[in-house]
Amino acid sequence: MTIRDDHALAADLATEAGERLLRVREHLGYDDPGALRAEGDRSSHLYLMESLARLRPSDSVLSEEATREERLDPRRLGAERVWIVDPLDGTREFSERREGAEAGAADEGRADWAVHVALWERGRLSAGAVALPSQGRTLTTADPPKLPAYDKGRFRIAVSRTRPPEFVRKLAYLVGADLVPIGSAGAKISAVLTGEVEAYVHAGGQNEWDSAAPVAVALAAGAHASRIDGSELTYNQADPSLPDILVSLPELATSLLAGIRDLHR
Structure with missing residues (x-):
């Protein structure tokens, strides 16, 4: 297992979870935001948990959608490697139409939501990825974005x-x-x-x-x-x-x- 493997895995999982969420949103639509949020959270959490259990079975996981008992599991605190995930960051935005969008438009949903997959290893964050599905991109530690230059001023x-x-x-x-x-x-x-x-x-x-x-x-x-x-x-x-x-x-x-x-x- 190499560090590169963890970078790539974080990016792959975040991207795939995001694509699945887009399909959930397309299938359910926006008429029942509560149901859309619930299904988005549930389906993305299950995908990430099942994938990590299969691909990194010895690692611990901390997920927003975990139960209180799972979050307090003492094995996580003693683990050397813990995946920290947010299956759907921005459930409100995920379930809302974009301002000014016409119903039925291909891109009618808001774009400011994300999927988070990070690896904490021996006291530090060692890999991570943020999928922005509606923006069609994933930012990752495998290939970090180049920071924009700051033009001094406001x-x-x-x-x-x-x-x-x-x-x-x-x-x-x-x-x-x-x-x-x-x-x-x-x-x-x-x-x-x-x-x-x-x-x-x-x-x-x-x-x-x-x-x-x-x-x-x-x-x-x-x-x-x-x-x-x-x-x-x-x-x-x-x-x-x-x-x-x-x-x-x-x-x-x-x-x-x-x-x-x-x-x-």
């Missing part, structure tokens, strides 16, 4: 489209940035890596599966990724809560962390 911060933290509004004013609402956490972090925004700041509560895969790709690409106090993001903890995060182009990290500190004094 920049953009990705925030939640439904519950942006008030302090991020204040931070944007302080550092001279515009806010860009985007759906899922994976879509937001991916937007930093692809040049749609320059930073993502969140402090409204998350869990490890919300960020493990996109952070793995961000770090492989050379982006900054940390807690909002500048401390390291840690994974495979007994409590999977990881409530805040900052991902940005490396040139912006110092000013953003300084602004956050000023706002929290």
